[in-house]
Amino acid sequence: MSNVKIRLEEITKVFVGEEMDTHALKGVNLSIYDGDYISISGQSGCGKSTLLSILGLLDMPTGGKYFIEDHDVSQLTLTQSAEIRNQKIGFIFQQFNLIDELSVFDNIALPLNYSKTSYSQTQIAERVQFCLDKVEMGHRAKHKPNQLSGGQQQRIAIARALVANPAILLVDEPTGNLDSKNGDVVMEMLAKLNEEGTTICMVTHDPRYATMSKTQFHMLDGVLLDAEQARLAG
């Protein structure tokens, strides 16, 4: 068996409200291995985005344990979380989340600028160009995000997620803002990356794209179900 990249043990997340508390995650257990490509699907409000936020250290769980490459990351400070995000995690958002004022090149170079490892300008340029070529956007380095189509912006977001060689790519509804043609292109790109060895965890509500992953999970009212459990649950 491959090495475990990520392990969740009994992860819970409760949102405290004025009138009632919402239990978004109810004891989630999950292991993601090196080279895995998993998808998590489910209806709106089932907790899949909350789970992805916790996986990406954008949010902290209320309970349970979270390990990345056997390091407990359940209770980190903001600064420590930022460092781990920078070194280990690559994010791809539904809304692309590119910074409008920066060029494509500068957007992709951002994670390297935030890294504790010091990169020379040449190294940054080489690395950015490599990633741009990988997503077939090498000719758009000097453009601003608003000069690109949605599909192109998402490809830039993928390049940015890859630039720091993360342990895992966390992908949140990557085709949510794209037409089917551009959606297909992005999904093919993710599949290709996984074939090359990149570990991917994707949240999607589209069953067609969920089937492109190696392992499918289903989220139901805060509980994570594997394919068999999901089938039994109807």
Added chain:
Amino acid sequence: MIAIANKFRLALVSLKHAPGFCISVLTTLGITIGALICMFNLNHLIYVKSLPYPDHDRLYVAQGESYNKNEMQLDGYHLYPIAELLYKKQDVFEHVSIMHFEEQLITSISGQPKLNVTFTTSGLFTIVDAPMEMGRPIAATEDLDARNPVAVISYKTWNDYYGKRPDILNQKLTVGETSFSIVGVTAKNFSEPELYSIGRKTAVWLAWDFNSIPESNREGWQSWSPSLLVVGKLKKGVTEDQANQQLTQLTNTEFKAQTIGVGWLKEGSIKVRLESFESAIVGDNYKTVMMFLLGALALLLIACANVSNLFLSRTAEKFREYAIRATLGATKAHLFKHVLYETFVLMFLSSMLGLVVAHFGFELLKTHAQEQLPRINDLSINFVTVVFAFSVAALLASFFSVIITNMIKYRRLNSSLQSSGKGSGLQISAKVRSMLILSQVILASLLLTGSFNILKQSLGVINQAAGFETENLVHVIMTTGAQQTTRPERIQMIESIKKKVLELPQVRDISNSIFAPMQTNNFVSLVTKELSGNEKNQANTNMIDHQYVPMFGLELVQGNNFNQENIRDSAKMVLVNETLAKFYAPDGNALGMNVFWQSQPEPYKIVGIVKDIYIPRTGVTSRVYLAGSSSLSFVIKLKDNHDLTKNELIDLVSQVNRNIAIYSFIKVDDAYKTLLARDIAIVSITAAIAVLALFLASLGIYGVLSYSIKLRRYELGVRMSIGACPKRIAKVVFGDYSRPVMLGLLLTMCITILLYAWSLNTDSFAIELIPSMLSYVLVVLTSAIACALSLRQIIWARPITILRGE
């Protein structure tokens, strides 16, 4: 109508959901509109509103001017015979009046208060159409040479000293040895023209014939007085120039005729210049009140910049609502109206608050600036004020609505919902954000630089060393009332009073001298280098004894003080100050030189030179001190931490002579502080403006940075999600915002340098380095704090809350 009311109701409901925003806007604009209303009213009163007298545009003061050759010697001074000549022989006024302003002890009133008394002819009451509470004004039959002792008292005097007794008419009022019959009380609403000095209110008007000008001065042609005034209502059809010409010819012909053979007046002449009541009352305050208005406008400008940022911030928050409205068919005009209702409600409420602030501002001005600013008692909330306040509200509402509607960018609004997810909502470029910060920093730092410089200048006046001691000193003028005394009798009386006063345990010393140093302009005389010489100097003149110099701590820079023998013999010798010494010997030593008075052939020898002293708002003037005095004026030096009351002194001097009364009892320190009153008022107003400016500047800078950071919230969230730690985010934000802040300061410095270069050529205002630097430091600190406070909410939050916009 119902639809409009409904729109306003909806606007109010919408605003109720943003209490923080509403409070910030209302506070910022309420205070600044209030300040603007105050200053607008003051300027309206002074520049626009007519004086409350009939035919006010024909009311003039006939100012006297004295010339030697063509050089003006005195301005605003009259000779007694000239004043009476104008009254009797002029042919340009419909009504004319002469007045003499005095302070007199009213001995018929318990406590013998010293009140402002105006000796006048009947014309004054006709000219200003004085309304009467009861009785009548002084009648024409009681004018010159009628010798009819009648008095008119003010409503305040009637209230304060007579308890509004209804039988006041025909009661007696005693001044000196004359008993006056009260013939009238002016009405409560009578606004007396403050022609002599700002804030001076007459308590009692007395018939002209009984004024206290000595007989010798009434007939003399060398005693000029600033407290003599001739006023009149110009005849219809007579121009100011014609009147000036006629009155000058009338008076100068008489002057020349009466001064034939007076050597030093052989090239002298006089002129009469008409000055309108408006100009005479306002004096040199036109510029001051305009500066206050400009200051208030600058405050409103900075407040508008602040509020614009708050509106931009709110628009950013409401962008989605506007987008939905647009998709439902709202045109640009619909959105403008929607925004206008909301801004109008806010501006209307701000103006209402402004009127309340202005009401309290008027009361503050009436309490603290009555003697510094003209017509202050006429300030009130009136129709013009309300119209002005609501016009400002309407203007600001339109202004903010236009800004907001332009910012919404209608075309982009339509497409924003279709492309949901692309970009970060309201698109305001980094350039616009930087411009907002830049303009805010320039406005704030310029306002602070100006305020701090004015503050420092006024503090400089207050803190300027006087050059003489003021503490533990009392200046006293006594009078023997009706009792006439010869010079030897007075000298005997002076010695007895000195001896008695020195017996008091709290008294350290006593000096028989006429004036305290800060009482300038009370006695000015023309001195020359040679007998009947042409080189003249107008010097403040005092008669002192040998105790005066050490008592006031005046520094002798050359020569000697008078000794007891000099005083006893009234020796023909003088002390002069450094300024006058320079007049006598510009490059050399004035000691031993002779001082001549124009009317006296005997010289006075300079035996000592004392250091110049500084009097607030007067500065340094020539001063000459003669040896010996025979007047009942004293300066009493008290021991530390001891006091002397007027009653103690009255009891004491009555043992010397029962007729002696205390005419004036002034603590020198209090009198000196009174001279500083205007500067203290300016410091207070400026300090208030500076504090308000700092508050607004801080609020503005915080507002613009907070808004700017709010706009970048999503972007910062993205940076955090890809691994930027809090320190890194802070570094990015501080780095980004330090550029426009520093550029703003750099531009302010350039403007300040230009102002500094300009100020070198003018005496009116000086830009200084330290207050300017202080304002820059404060702006940098405020920016850093504002930035840190705004960032705090972001960098210590989980990235997901930022990305979700929670």
